[in-house]
Amino acid sequence: MRAVQVITPTGPSDLEVRDVEEPTPGPDDVLVEVHRVGISFPDLLLSRGEYQLKPEPPFTLGVDFAGTVVSGPEGYPAGLRVAGVLPHGGAAERVVVPAVSCFPLPDGLSYDEGAALPMNYLTAHFALVERGGLGEGETVLVHGAAGGVGTASIQVAKGYGARVIAVVSTDEKAAVAKQAGADETVLVDGFKDAVKELTGGHGVDVVLDVVGGDVFMDSLRSLAPQGRLLVVGFAAGQGIPEVKVNRLLLNNVDVRGVGWGAYAMVRPGYMQEQWRALEPLMAAGAIKPPVGASYALEDFGRALVDMDERRTLGKSVVRVRD
Helix, strand or coil, X not given: CEEEEECCCCCHHHCEEEECCCCCCCCCEEEEEEEEEECCHHHHHHHHCCCCCCCCCCEECCCEEEEEEEECCCCCCCXXXXXXXXXXXXXXXXXXXXXHHEEECCCCCCHHHHHCCHHHHHHHHHHHHHHCCCCCCCEEEECCCCEHHHHHHHHHHHHCCCEEEEEECCHHHHHHHHHXXXXXXXXXXXXXXXXXXXXXXXCXXXXXXXXXXXXXXXXXXXXXXXXXXXXXXXXXXXXCCCCCHHHHHHHCCEEEECCHXXXXXXXXXHHHHHHHHHHHHHHHCCCCCCEEEEEEHHHHHHHHHHHHCCCCCEEEEEECCC
């Protein structure tokens, strides 16, 4: 079967589609025929050998995927439409995934949308609900709001009854954030003053930051009393920001780390709990992943480059089979 593999960790341009042996499932595994693979930031880092997980090459990329069950334990009959998530290995024609990381895909969602769901929406749920303690009626500021995690965070926050202000870099991306459900959009240049005006000087209760870099301090300044700044990533690539803790004390605000993978991967059953919490939002239409560009399997590397250069809108997906 075909799989997208890292032969040498020298970046997305050096990925290869190779023939590999079909995986054999264990008793608690689901064998899935993959239709779509989502493009995720860990894939980019894995291709460069920069991720905290460092598998021995050659290895297969692919964190998010959607397809149909070939075989599985009880609850996973053949033909069931599913979405799944793995540390890597999903970018192949067939994949084995532990049942705890494999979820039934609602009929109202396509395979494209299914491949956009697991990592981004479970990360958003973990960030906002588990780490952020989001309450109904609170205001959330989302950076990188037109990307995969950004649009997921908008929809999860809205599903939990929050007001969402989306921070974007262009008018085109503002339209994507609005379509995802944001109440207001502001451009990243001067966002602090715009947020102050939109909140009547009060500030926001939660900031979800996947960007880092230069926006960090103004995000901290945008928090209301007892606000929480959630550090999800550093997509800006400008280094890791630092904060003087006296600022936290004086304003009664928090900076909280969000490491969904490190938390969820060592707690069997936690991802299933998250999925069940999100299912009512899927059924109500609050969760409807915006899918951006679609690529052939052979163009997996190009999809990663497009994401790295911040040309993507929503979640990009790769077609494994029609």
